[in-house]
Every structure is written in C-alpha cells, then in structure tokens.
Amino acid sequence: MDTLSYKTTSANKETAQKEWVVVDASDLSLGRLASGVAKLIRGKHKTNFTPHADCGDNVIVINAEKIQLTGGKWDDKLYIRHTGYPGGQRSLTAREVFAKDPARLIEKSVKGMLPKNKLGSKLLTNLHVFVGSEHNHEAQQPKQIDINEYL
Secondary structure, three states: OOOOOOOOOOOOOOOOOOEEEEEEOOOOOOOOOOOOOEEEEEEOOOOOOOOOOOOOOOOEEEEEOOOOOOOHHHHHEEEEEEOOOOOOEEEHHHHHHHHHOOOHHHHHHHHOOOOOOOOHHHHHEEEEOOOOOOOOOHOOOOEEOOOHHHO
C-alpha cells in the first residue's frame, strides 16, 4: 500500500463555509467580546481553519452602546493617533471615543486582535457593528449566537 489513506485539505476563499451571525454586546466586557468576535471573524472555531485565508464568519454586533469596561478604563484607556505633522499626536479617552460613536470602540478593539497585514484588513470588512438592537442585514438570515461559548 503506497498511497496515504488521508489527506489534509486547506480552505480557501471559494471553499470556505461562511455564515452570518449576530452577537449581542449587552452587559459584556469589551475585551472579552472583542476576543470572541475576532475568533469568529478569523475562523479559528472551525475545523478547516487556514491561517492564510478568509474562512471566518460575517459577524453583526448589536447594542454597542451597552458595552462595559472594568476598573478605571473609561478614563485611563487612551486611543492615540498621529496627524502626520510635527507635534501632531492626539489622544482620546475611552469615554470620549464612546461619546462620539460607541461602535468605533468595538471596531478598534477587534481590529487590534486581527493580523496586521492585508488579510487583517480584509477580515475587518466582515465586522458590522450597530448601535441599538436593529441592523440592516436581515436578508442574510443571520443566526443569533451566545459569544460566551467562543471565549
């Protein structure tokens, strides 16, 4: 018997079984929510996970305004950016970012947990964050999941 009886398959963009899922962010910690969502977007919960391919799910996060931060992170956690000009470093606290757009807080957190390359940028397009319990992706027939199962 010269041939192998098993074969390792590698998922790619065409063979990936992508689904649409809804995650409710109500009363969840920001970091725990973001790590679970990043795992879903990356596809690490699937048996055919492939590191170099987009084989994860499309994730819809609702109720972004009900997210929690523990300790003094509302005032101590800084989001730093640079304008590109000398002396152009700007920073916002988590409370200021949340006041402008609660969805941006979750997007930034998930982005930090994805790969820092072209694949990470592509994977971030699979994240859809909404303030409130309504979203505009009903046509995709997403299924509601409990994110605590993926932590």
